[in-house]
Amino acid sequence: MNYLKSTYFFDFEKEVIQNLISDLKSEAISNQHKTIAIYTRVRDQWRYDPYQISLLKDKYQSSHIAQKQSGNCIEKSILLISCLRALNIPARLHLGKVKNHIAVERLTEKFGSNELTPHGMVNVFLNDKWLKMSPAFNTTLCTRLNVEPLEFDGETDSFLQKYNSHGTLFMEYTDDYGHFEDVPLEFMKENIKEHYPHIFNTSEETTEFNL
Incomplete structure (x- = not known):
C-alpha cells in the first residue's frame, strides 16, 4: 500500500492544493505540527454540509473540493488526506456509519434516518502509529450545537464527539467499513443506494442531490 502517492482523487500536485500547504513545507516544522495545522485549517475553513451528495467522479477530486466553501465528511477528509500526502505524511481514508442524536430533524426528513x-474520517501515520481524526464539523457548527470541536494533538485519536457540552449523547459509530488507499467510489455509490433508496429516481440514475 502506498499512502503517500498522488491519485486521480488525491491530486495534490495541483496548484490549489500546493497553495493550501505552502506555509507548511519548511523542514523546520515537525510532521506532528504540520498535521495539526492542516487538520485545523480543513476543519474550519470548509463548512460542513451533509446535504449535497454527488456520484460524479470529478466531484471527489481534492482540487475540486478545495475550490468550494463547504463539504461533507468524505469531501473534507479527501481534502485533508491530499494535503497530508503533499506534505509527505502518510494518510488514508476511513469509512463507517454514524448515528446522530442532536439536531436530527432535517437529517431524518431528508435521509429518512x-x-x-x-x-x-482520516487515518494519519505519525510517530510510527496510525491515528484517527475527523475534520468534518467546523467550530462554528459545533458552537451552535453546544459540542466541543474535535482538536487533534498529533498523539491520540480524535474522531468521535460522543456527547455534547451538557452530557447528552451526540454521535455514535454503528458500523466500520475499514480504511482505503484511494477513494472507493463504487463502494460509496452502492452504500448510498442501499441505505437511501428513496433519494434515487427509479427510471434513471441521478448523479447529484441537493437535499
Whole structure:
C-alpha cells in the first residue's frame, strides 16, 4: 500500500492544493505540527454540509473540493488526506456509519434516518502509529450545537464527539467499513443506494442531490 502517492482523487500536485500547504513545507516544522495545522485549517475553513451528495467522479477530486466553501465528511477528509500526502505524511481514508442524536430533524426528513453512511474520517501515520481524526464539523457548527470541536494533538485519536457540552449523547459509530488507499467510489455509490433508496429516481440514475 502506498499512502503517500498522488491519485486521480488525491491530486495534490495541483496548484490549489500546493497553495493550501505552502506555509507548511519548511523542514523546520515537525510532521506532528504540520498535521495539526492542516487538520485545523480543513476543519474550519470548509463548512460542513451533509446535504449535497454527488456520484460524479470529478466531484471527489481534492482540487475540486478545495475550490468550494463547504463539504461533507468524505469531501473534507479527501481534502485533508491530499494535503497530508503533499506534505509527505502518510494518510488514508476511513469509512463507517454514524448515528446522530442532536439536531436530527432535517437529517431524518431528508435521509429518512438519523444515520449517515458512508461517513468519512482520516487515518494519519505519525510517530510510527496510525491515528484517527475527523475534520468534518467546523467550530462554528459545533458552537451552535453546544459540542466541543474535535482538536487533534498529533498523539491520540480524535474522531468521535460522543456527547455534547451538557452530557447528552451526540454521535455514535454503528458500523466500520475499514480504511482505503484511494477513494472507493463504487463502494460509496452502492452504500448510498442501499441505505437511501428513496433519494434515487427509479427510471434513471441521478448523479447529484441537493437535499
